[in-house]
Structure formats: structure tokens, C-alpha cells
Amino acid sequence: MAVHNIFRVKALFKNLFLALVLPLLIIILWQIASDRGLIKPSIFASPETITVSFDQMVEKGSYFKHVTASLGRVIYGYIIGSMLGLVLGSLAVLFKTFGKMVDPLIGILRPIPAIACIPFFILWLGIGEASKIGVIVIGAFWPVLLNTMQGIRSADPKLLELAKAFGKTRKIMLCKIILPSAVPAIFTGLRLGISGAWTCVVAAEMIAASAGVGYLISYGRELAQPGTLFVGIISIAIIGLIIDILVIKIQKKTLYWVDQED
Amino acid sequence: MAINVKNVQKFFIINGRKIEVLHDINFSIGDGQIISIVGTSGCGKSTLLKVIAGLEQSTSGSVELNGKKIDHPSEKDIGVIFQEPRLLPWSSVEKNIEFGISQTLSKSEKKKIIREHVDLVGLTGFEKALPKQLSGGMQQRVSIARSLINRPNTLLLDEPFGALDAFTKINMQKEVLHIWEKEKTTLILVTHDIDEAIFMGDKIVVLSAKPGTVKKVISVELPRPRDRTSDDFARVRRLVYEQFFPKEELAVEYNI
Ligand SMILES: Nc1ncnc2c1ncn2[C@@H]1O[C@H](COP(=O)(O)OP(=O)(O)OP(=O)(O)O)[C@@H](O)[C@H]1O
Ligand SMILES: [Mg+2]
Numbered sequence: 146m147a148v149h150n151i152f153r154v155k156a157l158f159k160n161l162f163l164a165l166v167l168p169l170l171i172i173i174l175w176q177i178a179s180d181r182g183l184i185k186p187s188i189f190a191s192p193e194t195i196t197v198s199f200d201q202m203v204e205k206g207s208y209f210k211h212v213t214a215s216l217g218r219v220i221y222g223y224i225i226g227s228m229l230g231l232v233l234g235s236l237a238v239l240f241k242t243f244g245k246m247v248d249p250l251i252g253i254l255r256p257i258p259a260i261a262c263i264p265f266f267i268l269w270l271g272i273g274e275a276s277k278i279g280v281i282v283i284g285a286f287w288p289v290l291l292n293t294m295q296g297i298r299s300a301d302p303k304l305l306e307l308a309k310a311f312g313k314t315r316k317i318m319l320c321k322i323i324l325p326s327a328v329p330a331i332f333t334g335l336r337l338g339i340s341g342a343w344t345c346v347v348a349a350e351m352i353a354a355s356a357g358v359g360y361l362i363s364y365g366r367e368l369a370q371p372g373t374l375f376v377g378i379i380s381i382a383i384i385g386l387i388i389d390i391l392v393i394k395i396q397k398k399t400l401y402w403v404d405q406e407d
Numbered sequence: 408m409a410i411n412v413k414n415v416q417k418f419f420i421i422n423g424r425k426i427e428v429l430h431d432i433n434f435s436i437g438d439g440q441i442i443s444i445v446g447t448s449g450c451g452k453s454t455l456l457k458v459i460a461g462l463e464q465s466t467s468g469s470v471e472l473n474g475k476k477i478d479h480p481s482e483k484d485i486g487v488i489f490q491e492p493r494l495l496p497w498s499s500v501e502k503n504i505e506f507g508i509s510q511t512l513s514k515s516e517k518k519k520i521i522r523e524h525v526d527l528v529g530l531t532g533f534e535k536a537l538p539k540q541l542s543g544g545m546q547q548r549v550s551i552a553r554s555l556i557n558r559p560n561t562l563l564l565d566e567p568f569g570a571l572d573a574f575t576k577i578n579m580q581k582e583v584l585h586i587w588e589k590e591k592t593t594l595i596l597v598t599h600d601i602d603e604a605i606f607m608g609d610k611i612v613v614l615s616a617k618p619g620t621v622k623k624v625i626s627v628e629l630p631r632p633r634d635r636t637s638d639d640f641a642r643v644r645r646l647v648y649e650q651f652f653p654k655e656e657l658a659v660e661y662n663i
Contacts, residue, residue: 303489303491304495310486311507
């Protein structure tokens with residue numbers, strides 16, 4: 146057992162090292178290029194400048210304010226959007242008539258990118274929170290809706306026949322077979338939905354906001370502060386990554402019956 | 408339950424072509440009897456069982472239970488063990504077996520009969536295992552337990568022991584016969600294994616293929632428990648083999 150653990154720790158460090166090599170190399174080359182004046186510091190802030198900007202923002206407390214503003218909006222909009230997607234997606238498959246009514250509508254509306262709705266939402270709901278959350282709702286809604294529908298349709302006909310042979314009611318069929326069969330696809334939808342929501346919040350904040358990571362980026366551009374701008378961009382990447390890792394962790398626990406790679 | 412299969416005919420549409428899978432099938436099973444159905448792969452055995460279970464609609468003809476036509480399956484009357492295990496992949500062995508229970512029982516009663524059936528199919532210690540952690544034969548045994556737990560009046564078995572080794576198979580056959588004796592269950596057993604057909608059945612229905620028709624019904628009038636090594640058993644075996652191979656080929660033992 147102990148030997149086994151040592152191997153696991155070793156493997157973990159090796160993987161961590163492999164994952165960090167390239168990013169570290171890029172940062173080092175970036176810094177060297179900046180020091181030698183090979184790239185314009187007014188556009189490409191050097192890693193050092195970025196760190197300084199970051200430290201200043203953390204000290205002022207504004208960094209925390211921007212991040213929580215964005216996260217708050219994402220959570221709010223994501224919960225509404227994914228719930229709507231789940232419920233409407235389930236209903237559209239389970240009730241055939243309703244499905245036939247909404248199918249064409251889905252076909253027409255789905256290709257519209259959520260970001261394309263931002264100006265409309267601002268016009269309609271003003272530049273307050275509502276317009277930003279509206280965009281996030283849409284960004285989260287589509288992937289959850291489509292994957293829920295696909296998941297519910299994917300129930301194995303052989304299992305449905307089994308339930309029929311055992312004289313099970315439609316309700317039991319739904320709870321014990323149809324919904325569990327849909328869970329893997331629903332998870333895919335939820336995962337795409339959260340990354341959609343995260344994209345949308347940044348886009349919405351860049352257009353109209355007074356706080357948030359997206360605002361940080363456009364503010365950095367307007368005031369010609371490339372350090373601030375890069376703090377914004379890097380924050381988006383890191384927060385997005387953390388969210389994805391969390392979702393994958395939850396997914397592994399929930400989908401215990403599906404074989405998954407480590 | 409007495410079952411009457413009357414002029415059952417079944418067409419499937421495959422690639423736009425209408426194909427007759429079952430042609431004018433007639434036979435009957437008395438209450439508490441065991442019927443074995445044998446026939447080559449693809450001759451329509453599973454389809455016939457599904458028609459009897461009410462899971463497939465026959466194109467024409469009818470199936471009567473105690474003189475009444477069946478429309479849709481009801482959990483109390485007919486149990487089915489499918490050719491594939493068909494386990495719920497997200498449920499443990501216990502939960503899969505519990506899926507078979509249709510009576511309302513108290514928690515402790517449920518627990519008790521589930522444990523009994525886990526033991527019956529020799530899966531003690533695997534109660535919490537998921538289907539993906541079981542071998543094919545173990546999965547099939549879970550499926551057998553799931554259907555037995557309900558003690559249906561009639562049990563339709565579609566090659567239930569196909570995935571089991573010879574020893575486990577013989578044990579499972581004995582267990583099913585044991586339940587049959589106790590509960591007076593009517594059994595319809597589809598099998599590829601001629602010895603199994605003879606060991607279990609009061610009658611053997613031999614189906615021929617393309618389209619599936621009843622070629623012959625052989626009565627097995629051997630006393631139970633049957634001895635696979637007896638001369639009488641060998642005589643019946645010979646009779647069944649003759650349905651599949653011309654007489655002169657029978658010098659060697661064949662298996663279909
Ligand atoms: N749902 C279906 N749709 C179309 N054709 C079907 C369907 N089910 C079965 N068939 C066809 O009916 C025929 C009989 O199939 P069936 O499964 O009853 O055979 P079987 O005797 O049980 O074979 P095996 O011993 O291999 O299990 C086959 O030719 C198959 O292609
Ligand atoms: Mg079959």
C-alpha cells in the first residue's frame with residue numbers, strides 16, 4: 146500500500162511538472178523579450194508589470210470586488226439559465242405535442258449567439274445588472290437545453306422494454322430509467338453551460354459595466370494600462386480553469402457508473 | 408396459467424422489405440407446465456417470447472392466457488428473463504434485484520427477500536457491486552434473480568443460462584425447477600442447449616427458420632428429477648437431434 150502511494154505521489158508530481166513546463170517557459174521568454182525591448186511594453190505588459198498591477202489592485206481591494214462582481218452575475222444567470230434549459234428540455238422530449246411546438250422555435254433561435262443579444266438587452270433592460278444576467282441566462286440555457294433533450298432521448302429502448310415487461314408505471318420508468326440515462330448528457334450540457342456563462346459575463350461587462358473582470362479589460366484598454374488589461378485576461382483564464390476542474394470533480398462523483406479516464 | 412398460442416404470425420419490416428419472422432405458430436401450455444423452445448439462431452424465438460409477453464404485437468393470431476387474450480403485460484402474471492441481462496448500469500446488484508419487486512412490501516421484508524435471491528444466484532458479497540464490475544454470467548444471474556423475486560405465475564426465459572459455465576448452469580436449472588415445483592409456475596424456456604431443453608421441458612417445441620414455424624412438438628415423458636445419463640434421456644436427445652440433422656449424420660454428436 147505504502148509503495149503504491151509513493152508511486153502515485155511521484156506520478157502526480159511528474160504530471161504537475163509536465164503541465165507547468167510550457168507556461169513557465171512562455172513567461173520566462175516573455176520577460177526576457179520585454180527586458181530586451183523586443184516587444185512593446187505599451188501593448189504587451191511584461192510579466193513583472195502585470196504582477197505589479199495585480200499587487201496594487203489586491204492592495205486597494207478592487208481586484209476582489211471585480212472578481213466577485215463577475216462571479217456573482219455568473220452564478221445568478223447560470224442557475225436561472227440551466228434550470229430553464231433542464232425543465233424546458235425535459236418537457237420538450239417527454240411531451241411530444243409540446244416538443245413539436247417548440248422544435249422549430251429552437252431551430253430558429255439557437256444559431257443566434259448570446260453575445261449578439263447584448264445590445265438588445267441593454268436597450269431593453271438598461272445598463273444595470275438585469276441586462277448582464279439576461280445575457281448569461283441565454284449563454285447557459287442553450288447547451289443545457291440541447292444536451293438535456295439529447296440525454297432524455299438516449300434512454301436504451303431495451304431498458305424501457307424491461308420496465309414495460311415488469312409492468313412499471315410511466316413515473317417509475319421516468320425516475321429509474323429515463324432520467325438516470327440522461328444524466329451524462331445533462332452533465333455535458335451543464336459543463337458547456339458554465340463556460341458559456343463565463344464567456345457571456347466577460348463580453349457583457351466589456352460593453353457596459355462599472356465592475357467585473359470584463360470591465361477591468363476594457364478599462365485597461367481605455368486608460369492605456371496594459372498591466373490591468375492582462376490581469377483581467379489572465380483572471381478569466383484561471384477562474385475558467387478552476388470552474389472546469391470543480392465541475393469535472395462533481396461529474397466524476399455523480400457519474401459513478403460511467404467508465405471515465407483519470 | 409394455461410397459455411394458448413393460436414395462428415401467430417409476425418412480420419418485421421427490414422430495410423423497407425416485409426419479412427415474415429413467425430408463420431402460423433400454434434401450441435399450448437397447460438397450467439404449471441414447462442415448455443422448451445429450440446431452434447437455430449435468428450429463427451424467431453425471442454420474437455415469439457415477446458409476443459407471448461405482450462411486448463410485441465403479432466401481425467395476426469393471438470395469445471390467450473387462461474382463455475383471455477393478452478394486450479399488455481402485467482407484472483403479476485408474466486415474468487420475463489431477457490436474452491441480455493438488461494441491468495440498470497447505475498444501480499447496484501441489490502437495487503437491480505429490487506427493481507423486480509412489484510408487491511408492496513415493508514423495508515425489512517424487501518431486504519429479506521433480496522438477500523435470499525442474492526444467495527439463490529450465488530452472488531453473496533456482491534450486493535453493492537455495479538453491473539460494470541460483474542462478469543457476463545454474474546450479470547445474467549442478477550437478471551434471473553430480478554425476475555424470480557416476483558414469483559410470477561408464468562415465467563418466460565430467453566436463453567437465460569447461455570452465458571453460464573456448465574456447472575453454474577446445471578445449478579441454476581435445478582434452482583429454477585425447485586421454484587417451479589414449489590410455486591407451480593408455468594415456464595417457457597428458450598434455449599440453444601438440447602440437453603437443457605430435455606432436462607427442463609414437459610414438451611419441446613422445435614422451430615424451423617425462415618419463417619419460424621413449429622416443426623415438431625416432442626413430449627418428454629421422463630420422470631423428474633431427470634438423469635442426463637440415462638438411456639431414456641438419450642432416446643429423447645436422439646429424437647430432437649433428428650429434427651436438425653438428417654439421420655445418417657447423427658453418428659457423431661452435434662451441438663446446435
Ligand atoms: N425489432 C425488430 N425489427 C426488425 N426485425 C427484427 C426485430 N427483432 C427481430 N427481428 C428479426 O426477426 C428475426 C428473428 O429474431 P429473434 O431475435 O426472434 O431470433 P432468435 O430466434 O431469438 O435468435 P437467437 O437465437 O440468435 O437469439 C431475425 O431475422 C431478426 O432480424
Ligand atoms: Mg433470441
